[in-house]
Amino acid sequence: MPGFAMPLPVALTLADVTVRYGERTALDGVSLDVRRGEIVGLLGPNGSGKSTTLAVAAGVLDPAGGAVSIEGRARTADPAAFARRVGLVPQEPALYEELSAAENLTFFGRLYGLAGSDLRRRVARALARVKLTDRARQGVSTFSGGMKQRLNLAAALLHDPPVLLLDEPTAALDPASRDSLFADLTRLRDDGHAVLLTTHHLDEAEAGCDRAAILEAGKLVAIGSPAELLRPRPAERAVLYGHLRARPAKYLQRAIRQRLGAGVELEITGRRLRLSAGTGEQLGAALATLLADGLELEAYRTPAGALERRLRPEHTAAGDAA
Ligand SMILES: Nc1ncnc2c1ncn2[C@@H]1O[C@H](COP(=O)(O)OP(=O)(O)OP(=O)(O)O)[C@@H](O)[C@H]1O
Known part of the structure; x- marks a missing residue:
């Protein structure tokens, strides 16, 4: 203010x-x-x-x-x-x-x-x-x-x-x-x-x-x-915010949620996405699952660095997200 x-x-x-x-x-x-x-x-x-x-x-x-x-x-x-x-x-x-x-x-x-x-x-x-x-x-x-x-x-x-x-x-x-x-x-x-x-x-x-x-x-x-x-807390979770190329159908969202590991949370609103997990490794694995299931990310960022990267269409490997 x-x-x-x-x-x-x-x-x-x-x-x-x-x-x-x-x-x-x-x-x-x-x-x-x-x-x-x-x-x-x-x-x-x-x-x-x-x-x-x-x-x-x-x-x-x-x-x-x-x-x-x-x-x-x-x-x-x-x-x-x-x-x-x-x-x-x-x-x-x-x-x-x-x-x-x-x-x-x-x-x-x-x-x-x-x-x-x-x-x-x-x-x-x-x-x-x-x-x-x-x-x-x-x-x-x-x-x-x-x-x-x-x-x-x-x-x-x-x-x-x-x-x-x-x-x-x-x-x-x-x-x-x-x-x-x-x-x-x-x-x-x-x-x-x-x-x-x-x-x-x-x-x-x-x-x-x-x-x-x-x-x-x-x-x-x-x-x-x-x-x-x-303010960072000791047990902070790893989080990723993303922007999807298209809004995924509800049935697809449900199917993906079932495949994600325990403790991984996926929130989707329109074309926005929030993915969180207990560790960075789990987050990487969850992201790989999303990409393998055909969700296309246009851009994403992690809050710590507030670093935004734009993904080219050919970027579909989980390694790009690390
Ligand atoms: N018209 C309705 N009839 C019955 N239950 C409803 C109705 N609208 C919302 N609810 C329920 O009320 C609760 C709060 O819903 P609300 O839509 O306000 O949440 P939200 O935080 O806006 O969710 P989202 O992020 O999915 O939009 C949920 O449990 C939802 O299922």
Whole structure:
């Protein structure tokens, strides 16, 4: 949180939130504050409750217990006012391919009840905030995944909400697009927005978030600066973050998980991958299994050196990863 001596005001508050889906408790007493001028990364394994937390924060899911408020005003007191103060960016860009960037935003703006010169001004400002002004008239079908994701973010900015929520915004992005998206988020943070995003990647939280919160089985088990959470522990596991050429089918993911050794964890979100094991040797063997099973890695890095290497298509031997 650069540039501010005083603690920034809390924008979003989740207080002791519990969510159940039938018998299953998805969130169990989660309390979390997000301040204006900070980016908080919500981390945790598949099924730990990240998307559910965002849905509650966006006001699209009612918790069974606890409360959600923005700047001290509870959602239950005025749901419409709450909705105006929060912008949700879904994981999959919800855009019309045949329309231009500006036409997409105009369409969404009308859904929010905006019109006329106010709408035109807001569309221009939202495009500028994600650095897409010079692409305003271009058809979305020609956009890269990263540009679509930034346009998706612009749609959530039209009504200028103080709180921005992003569900796995980088899951389908290559490393360069991910950096551009984080540059947008950093500018929005510096303009005083409160940003809460979900990610599987502690390295991403380290690089782009002011604080990280870790969920495990519906409970918030740690929150702090990424550096605190990343401080090396004696029994640290070997971890590799990767970017896949294509999103693997669920059945393939299941088959691969079964072949990996005990103690090896594989998390896949979209095209992003996190692989961890007790030792570097086990990690190397697990990576060899993935490659032998046909998963194609475009790029990967290990958090210690934060060293990113791009793999050429012919790099399929495990030795390349060492
Ligand atoms: N609509 C639903 N009905 C029943 N159970 C659900 C539903 N949505 C989520 N769950 C369960 O609630 C728990 C939390 O799910 P959630 O999607 O919030 O986790 P997540 O951390 O976002 O996972 P992922 O990383 O896979 O997206 C999981 O056990 C999941 O199976």
